[in-house]
Amino acid sequence: DRSVPATAGLSHDKWEIDPQELMLLEELGSGQFGVVRRGKWRGSIDVAVKMMKEGTMSEDDFIEEAKVMTKLQHTNLVQLYGVCSKNRPIFIVTEYMRHGSLLNYLRRHEQSLTSNQGLLLDMCIQVCKGMAYLERHNYIHRDLAARNCLVGSENIVKVADFGLARYVLDDQYTSSGGSKFPIKWAPPEVLNYTRFSSKSDVWAYGVLMWEVFTCGKMPYGRLKNSEVVEKVQKGLILEKPKTCYKEVYDVMRKCWSQLPENRPSFRVLKEQLIGVAQRLL
Numbered sequence: 556d557r558s559v560p561a562t563a564g565l566s567h568d569k570w571e572i573d574p575q576e577l578m579l580l581e582e583l584g585s586g587q588f589g590v591v592r593r594g595k596w597r598g599s600i601d602v603a604v605k606m607m608k609e610g611t612m613s614e615d616d617f618i619e620e621a622k623v624m625t626k627l628q629h630t631n632l633v634q635l636y637g638v639c640s641k642n643r644p645i646f647i648v649t650e651y652m653r654h655g656s657l658l659n660y661l662r663r664h665e666q667s668l669t670s671n672q673g674l675l676l677d678m679c680i681q682v683c684k685g686m687a688y689l690e691r692h693n694y695i696h697r698d699l700a701a702r703n704c705l706v707g708s709e710n711i712v713k714v715a716d717f718g719l720a721r722y723v724l725d726d727q728y729t730s731s732g733g734s735k736f737p738i739k740w741a742p743p744e745v746l747n748y749t750r751f752s753s754k755s756d757v758w759a760y761g762v763l764m765w766e767v768f769t770c771g772k773m774p775y776g777r778l779k780n781s782e783v784v785e786k787v788q789k790g791l792i793l794e795k796p797k798t799c800y801k802e803v804y805d806v807m808r809k810c811w812s813q814l815p816e817n818r819p820s821f822r823v824l825k826e827q828l829i830g831v832a833q834r835l836l
């Protein structure tokens with residue numbers, strides 16, 4: 556149409572966002588990767604803008620991957636809208652989720668959530684749907700945990716930061732011996748050989764279910780990472796959360812099968828959890 560300058564969209568590839576179309580608002584959080592701020596895109600669309608601190612990620616590889624990630628679209632995945640890669644720091648622009656991380660949401664609403672098994676199970680099923688979509692697209696998350704899921708209005712839960720772990724430069728985070736490596740969400744084959752797969756995501760999903768049904772407790776409590784590695788390799792698994800149906804815990808335990816091939820796929824998990832929800836609720 557005449558209102559849009561003819562060159563708009565031609566000068567940038569569709570995953571490239573023009574920073575002039577962004578208005579940055581309050582800070583939402585920060586971490587080793589940089590700062591995340593709420594923003595408005597084209598004056599009206601709510602977005603989250605992750606401003607990547609220089610040196611934290613292999614940017615060119617990530618920008619290449621962003622083209623693929625913008626194509627991954629599902630109601631239970633935080634949508635990547637695009638990147639601003641023409642200046643530094645690069646901006647990663649995604650859908651905005653108003654209630655923040657699932658982990659903080661569980662901790663903040665523990666009182667009302669402990670007695671609402673139906674809602675806890677529904678949150679787990681939503682994450683499972685998003686992960687089943689990634690599995691279907693042969694996309695491995697590599698850092699699935701409640702801290703990396705986000706909550707929107709009407710208790711919508713979405714998986715965020717899928718695949719980002721591959722671009723983090725800090726080897727304290729990427730190597731299983733590193734101090735920042737998410738040991739408590741990792742299965743034996745990742746601890747021993749860093750062998751990631753959708754089945755290692757399924758193990759992490761079991762831990763995420765445990766986080767949900769404990770309303771955000773730290774898995775394995777205060778055990779040090781080295782102690783967790785030893786226990787997980789010996790076959791110790793997380794105990795049943797108090798407020799958790801046995802049928803739900805039985806699903807978690809299948810996610811923690813020592814051998815990846817004995818763990819269910821997300822597609823199978825989704826059917827099992829929906830079946831449990833229909834029987835119990």
Ligand SMILES: CCC(=O)Nc1cccc(Nc2nc(Nc3ccc(OCCOC)cc3)ncc2F)c1
Pocket residue numbers: 583584585586591603633649650651652653654655656702703705715
């Ligand atoms: C793993 C480190 C990492 O990414 N951390 C990180 C921190 C902050 C925001 C994001 N990302 C996104 N956040 C939102 N919404 C959001 C809303 C409220 C909020 O409340 C903070 C204060 O609570 C009292 C936090 C986030 N929507 C999309 C995102 F993408 C990621």
